[in-house]
Amino acid sequence: MNEVKPKATFLLADDHSLIRQGIVFILDDLDFECEVFHASNLSKILETVKENQIDILIMDAHFPEGNSLSIMPEIKEISPDTKILIFTGTDETTQSLKYINLGANGFLSKLSEEQELKNAILKIYHGGEYISSVTQSLLINSIRNPKIINPLLKLTEREIEIAEMYVKGHGNLEISNKLQIKQNTVSTVKKRIFEKLEIENILELVALMKDYR
Template identity: 65%
Template structure:
């Protein structure tokens, strides 16, 4: 049974750009005239709506002024496991989609998509509770053959994982070097290698990725 067979659907449109939310609203209203729609422009607002409203489908951007939505997906899953989540974002699907799927999203859609694909994605979310583009489908198939793709943390060596965990606990290069009795520049080198393997740019992204793949 599809989601839309049961009742009118309630959407959460979460993006810090009002034009994106408005565009999604128009598409949803074209597909379904009987929908309730809430909006959010920060991660904090997303969590507030999820906690206080009965949301069926949440369409969420990847990046907000107050952080990356990757960090709240496990919390949404814990609070309301029945919510279907579509990540709608401008970040690169080929390198990022599996991170979000693995963290609890039911679909991933690029903002670069044509209007008909966006409409198709929303229809799939409404009917089946998920949307996997051809790109993401290929990534998932590849991840079955190579589990390291689905959980990027598993790419790290035991030593790299140990150091990554220390970073997430708030320790800096010098503190980690002292704890492990190695030179500070050794830790800096390992940090650079961790970032390259995980395709991230900073400690905040590392913390989010570690939390999402516990």
């Protein structure tokens, strides 16, 4: 008796076509009987999910026009049954939990071996999720320390207020005038924000605030 091939509809979302094609080869190796859609940007991902029943979405974390976190709630609203595997070059130890927290069913680094990607795809297909040992440890630690998931929880209300003003483009003098505090106080708070978030510039602050606010 011939073994029944696994059937699924995949959406491969990455702005690099070589990555998508590599995943196609892996699906062939796994002997999937599947229909495969491709997307190279965020709008195409949403368009494809709206128009087709996607079983498994394998998606990069970052695209030229933005972070895939920004569309995950909409994907889940459009198609709650779609399983999402984040496959990215982004550091798993600092990034995976926020994707899992928003509904991703798995997270895998592009630095992983080919076999690990195969395992992740099969686990999501058969069991609905893939949690690596790294992310499992992070999840356990996050129960003890919620700040692991959202680094902004490290900031006080005043620090958040000032951080948001920096993100809006305000300078030290303008923040000082608006909050009626000294400029050197603003500078001190800025330094403290950077230290707590382990960042070095406003661009990194903007990215963090966009991801977590």
